[in-house]
Amino acid sequence: MNGQTKGWRFIEAAAGMLAPQDREVVLGDLAEMDKGTWRGLGDVLSLAARRQFALWRSWRPWAASLGLALPASLFLMGWSVAASGAAASLLAGPPQARLIWLSLSKVFLVMSWAWMAGFVVGAVSRGALWASVLACGGPCVHCLSLWPGHGLSCLRLLIFVLPGVWGLWRGRRELTLGTGMAIFLASTGALAFLISGKGGSIYGCSLLWPGWYLAATARRRQE
């Protein structure tokens, strides 16, 4: 197949869904066989679909998308509104040490929780990240369109979206954290729920698992 044709560019674009090794092998096979654009596109899509099907037979993508990304996006949206509201109240009046401490600690907890959640999503389900991104981004877009200008804004979303994306990137690369960092994140994660008043609820308890997952899979220092 001519590597310069429009059809081939479609095939190459579709092959972006495959893992690097699969992509190289399949594109090489198609370049060698020259079976036509539609057949080539079908080959790429069939392999991508089968790879995804195999991934979703495991608990990992389910836990990452429905067990973490979706509920975490709801929690983080509410928590980022509260944290940014506390920070905004500092500007309204004379600065007080207690208020500064409270607002900074809230912002820190949101950011560390978002980083932890992103790391766990990236580490648990590397091949089906699109589902976690949809599960997290869907509620955010829905809430932004439903209540424009009422508390939630794109700027406030950035408080957790940026650390979350950073954590996701690190989680994909490293998979596990050191013991100290994992226990620190698990503790701050639990603290966030206690402060927000959700620590005793089923919802709050169900979102503690990323911290304990990191602690359980942490790299032990070699003796």
Next chain:
Amino acid sequence: MVGEFEYLILSAAAHLGDDAYGAAIREVIEKTGGRTCSLGALYTTLDRLESKGLVKTWMSAPTQQRGGRAKRMVRVTGEGVCAAREFYQTVIRISSGTAWGESRRGCVTGDPA
């Protein structure tokens, strides 16, 4: 025991010997087997065969013919040979005594009655 498609891949790879890789195996299955074979089905089945220890795969050096891309080479292991032989013998045994299993009768195309 291996499945039908797994058997076709094992047979095609054994037939090709040192030249067994994805595109070549597909070509043999389509030309000799007379059926279409998608790369999705081929590579996921190869993964399964490899996890069972019936084949071994590795990446070759990139070739100009493939736009500088590598091949996924395939070699049937000893266990793969045994599994393919078992499938073949089972098919032969279970086919004996049937109209299509008796070579002297040839291919029955119409109503046997």
